[in-house]
Amino acid sequence: MTSPADRPLPDSPTTAHPASLRARADELLGALAGPGARLREDQWTAIEALVADRRRALVVQRTGWGKSAVYFIAARLLRELGSGPTVIVSPLLALMRNQVEAAARAGVRAATINSANMTEWDEVRASVRAGEVDVLLVSPERLNNPDFRDTVLPALAADAGLVVVDEAHCVSDWGHDFRPDYRRIRTLLADLPEGVPVLATTATANDRVVRDVAQQLGVGVSGLARQAPAADDSGASDTIVLRGGLDRESLRLSVVEIDDSETRAAWLVENLDSLPGSGIVYCLTVAAAEDMAELLTSAGHRVSAYTGRTDSGEREELERALLDNEVKALVATSALGMGFDKPDLGFVVHLGAPPSPISYYQQIGRAGRAADRAEVVLLPGPEDRAIWNHFASLAFPPEDVVRRVLDALEPDRPQSTQALEPAVDLGRTRLEMVLKVLDVDGAVQRVRGGWVSTGRPWHYDAERYAGLAEARQAEQQAMIAYERTDSCRMEFLRAQLDDPTLDPASTGCGRCDNCTGERRTSDVDSGALTRAREALERPGVVLPPRRQWPTGLAKLDVPLKGKIADGPAEGRALARLTDLGLGQKLRALLAEPDQDAPEWLTRACVPVLREWGWSERPTGVVALVSGEQPQLVASLAGALARMGRMEPLGELTRDPALPPVTAQNSAYRVAQLWGTFSGPATAPDGPVLLVTDVLGTGWTVTEAARHLRESGASAVLPLAVAAAG
Template identity: 55%
Template sequence: MESVQNAQSPFASNLGQDGGPDGAAALRAEATTLLRALVGREDAEFHDGQYEAIEALVRGGRRALVVQRTGWGKSAVYFVASLLLRARGAGPTLIVSPLLALMRDQVAAAARAGVRAAAINSANQLEWQDISARLEADDVDVLLVSPERLNNPGFRENHLPELIRRSGLLVIDEAHCISDWGHDFRPDYRRIRHLIEQLPPSVPVLATTATANSRVVKDVEEQLAAGGEEVFTIRGALARDSLRLGVLRLPSPRSRLAWLLTHLEDLPGSGIIYALTVSGAEDTARLLQKAGHKVLAYTGRTDPADREQAEAALKNNEVKALVATSALGMGFDKPDLGFVVHLGAPSSPVAYYQQVGRAGRGTPNADVLLLPGSEDRDIWEYFATSSMPAEGPANAVLRELADGSVLSTAALETLVNLKRSPLELLLKVLAVDGAVERVTGGWRGTGQPWTYDRERYERIAAARVKEQQAMLDYENTGGCRMEFLSRQLDDPAAAPCGRCDNCAGRWFPDDVAAEATDSAGQALSRVGVDVDPRGMYPTGMDRLGVPVKGKIKPDAAISTGRALARLTDLGWGGRLREIFGPGAEETPVDQALLQGCVQVLAQWGWRERPVAIVSVPSRTRPQLVGSLAQGLSELGRIPYLGALQLPHGGPSGGPGGNSAFRLASVWEQFAVPEGGAEWFAANPGPVLLVDDVADSRWTLTEAGRTLRLAGAESVLPFVLALKA
């Protein structure tokens, strides 16, 4: 692989100054004119490496990897190269781009430069026909597609072959996603290697990223080199001179929120506050809004239209901050973003640098502050879902698809006990490996042999553990923080920044206003979240011996329930994670927890008071559930009828699994406590159903159905913890 630092033209020795319309001087002049139109400045010039990458693509038809810091101008490289290639008769550029927010910014940036751009993604399906017509009319210079779109049967069969045939340039943005070592590994990105192999040799390829260490660079280079082509790599210094980094350790979630309440308005301009969980982001946004701050939540639960509006509000400085999860990550472009604050640390320095790199792209100064929490490692572990397949489920999927039949994901759920998201991820991995393929109607096996690569997956899992430790080392380092992050990215230019809290001294205050502490404490002590009832049975339950389908009948359904809190909540979530954590001792409910539950019941607002309490028999926490039900009964003066009976031995299997298998494991396993039916007949009204944790909600659904069939007028589920 050819690699350069602060690159000079790889073609300089072979080019004259006036070598015709495609000579070095003429090409650079043409490229500079396009650059100035793109950025809107008549004095704009290329950064070191920008023109060299453009020339490699336009004159050399080469495969190039550009690793440069956020804000360096990687998009300028592919937009200018696209226009130059189009002017020379090439077809449209195909850009593989990972996020909707990034696509929106890229389309807008392209328009400013006179680039006719369009995007195909899950959010604009109604526009696909128009975009297809524009492509046919050669009215598109740049087409952006998500990596997942490459595996859509309709797109793959009807559009991709023609795009490959006509494409003038292939761009892989956020190319670290190609790599197993990359911090944001996505299986569909690995499909790009096959896409590259299908391209004519004359079509140049560009991969770009701001976050890649040496291992990731090597991995991406190997995949770009498909077919034996040489890769030209331009790698610059990754440190950002504009960022002022700091770490502030505070003793609790309450103190961190109180600090934010006290000092948010002191932070420069507008920015992003990152939280580790959806509930953490939503709770923080709610607290700040109540205190009068203009902020909006931005998470995976935010409606796409609301996300777009939130992005626009931040770009237009209409809000002080977006309180976001990692859903607001790669590609969000606001050059004057003044600050990034993290309430809790991401699980790797590379992921952290990716997020803080949103700030200070077009300003000389931006503040970056990490407020780590003692609960961070628990949350990392809670969300530690592997992006590699487990051997047992993988082989189970392949067995079910071995006969060539086409099965939908929903049908596979009744055959393989994996939840929908892990199952879809597993199918993508198997598809990239060539063992299955997505077709109209679902998935089918290809017949190609597949072997579980245990060594590879164990190696990647070990790398994740190492990354977590490195994040903890960043928090505790006494050296330069920017230098630490740069070294994590194997940046040879890593050096002390002279600006961070370790280099120049603490630049942020650490005082917390008393009223802010009180407000934060009240917010964190807030109790009660809804537990939504199941409305539909999973598809194909007859395959598992359960004779149900479609909607759950009203006379068998449960009502909307309540939980004390989510396991991921900042407040009560910490206590609940202790109770339900691995190896935690099982004990009766304590008074603080019981009083919190009483608050939930007091705030429930039910139309009719429960006439009885029934508990779900717990195999792992019988003392906890039984004492909770008994305590609520005594304090609320509601008769406790006891736990549901298990006439057939109780649910089979352990907790978790997908909806179909979970429902099958609890189906007709419960019976009402002795005398329960007679009680319901004599005392019509709601029944409070008590359990410890709600995950799939099928235990509550089936236990509630049992109570309804025995005569309970309605069932109100109540649990300590909600997993979602």
């Protein structure tokens, strides 16, 4: 890769005449969007600022406005003027694939470096060095991969002609625990030579997010509406902010209120075919998406599930199937979100509400980009808040926990995330997030072999983290207000995103259900409801056993390591608490005061036991009563023993004088559980059915099984009322 001194100097703004630049830009747009296409004035303003004036720009415009056209055309123009390649930081593989295809239409040679094409990295790097790549797309995670950060990033920063931060709202603090790697972009920008333009783009940002993005990227903002060029407070950058209206004239917003999850599912079965074209059905959890896809398929609809569990190769196939209208819908989680580009997408349905109007607007923005009309339907449920609260509980942990992470690290001895787990009570995913945030803040660094301390002082910004929690709560309340409002729904969303073009005197969009008075019926055919219930209440979830003890247990004075030789066999749960049908019924039961197991719960266990397929039938039943529903578990165990003519062996309990098990981290949880069980009343002899209420991490039943195996059980088969995930 050439250095700035070796490459040809780009034309100055005086030699790159604006008129000729505009004509060439329109020509490139024609190649990108079709003959006759012409740039919007705001698009040209951004391109001119980047190419002719080499400035920084923040573009906040609705989905479908043409933000990608701005950076692809600017990238091509800068290359033609002698600048180096454009670096685009892009969040999702789906987005990268669409961007590469769009770039090719504009004659822009694009390549990617991401987790899905590791075998091509050397080839891509060679192409960049040879000047054969105009645009390099990288994921934010690549920016702190040690090899990439130390060997590739400095050369990119030195030679870049333009840096683009796409979906820049991910930089904002409201999403620090979603994509902390995005905040590393500050380092990339700090290393850029003077005069390298920077473009940040997003469609989903209110005033607070705009301010935070500007601060994180060093893009100064002196006002928040669409504005002329403005210097930031420090005078360090000359910035243009282009912020447009967020009205989407093609979208028809509506809400259908149905409290029962099975009735909502049946409503979708009945109404999916009436929705125009093909579209997306969003669900809040993986389990709900998979259940809904299975139900719709069984009813004859052409749908597929698309979730975080879908591998990258299958995701690409599913995206193509939707683009080519080979399916009526993808039933998806937020894994299908930013960047999926199907201009004629006919509808977006949400089975459960996202936790904020910002998230909701971003997801419904996939629809109707090149259509006169697209349907947007929200089917909220009472379980939505529990799901929101679960994700909110994964936010940044208290200071004393973070300090323990810092204390466990050394400057010269790298430690993996796995090796750090015994040092601090955090689950692996949350520990990884904390380490990334500390890395961004400069307190730790990721190197080959793991993480090290930098020795730099670090401040726990309690005020900021409390503000994030308050902002989340406010956004959740705003989403509930959206569901209940009787005013214009589109204007509600625009107000939540601080749309600078929203007219306070407006009487509404004239398109949503509240403006038109045209409301979708919530009625469902009884036959469809029965079929949905039968499908969704079909019990039985496989529970794979834990195979390995957590590493580092010796540090916690627990003499366990390696493979688990005396743990439980494969178990079963009636349903997941996040399942649409039986899961919601079990969630309601477990939320009630402890009670004897109702008859319907016992009956639901019968097909699960009948179809289990165990190699040796259990001869005894033990009630694991260490959870929050001891009476429920004990009575269910007794009923199953009588029904299956198995010996009731009694209860397995923890010492009531011990504190409850609260650890999140696997090693700490095992340490809290180890050696604390006593019972049952009768020593087991043969295989044992172990009945419990909710199975979460699996460590409680693992330690319980170890105790029962030591007491004489030849095998332990866990049966949970529900699985947490």
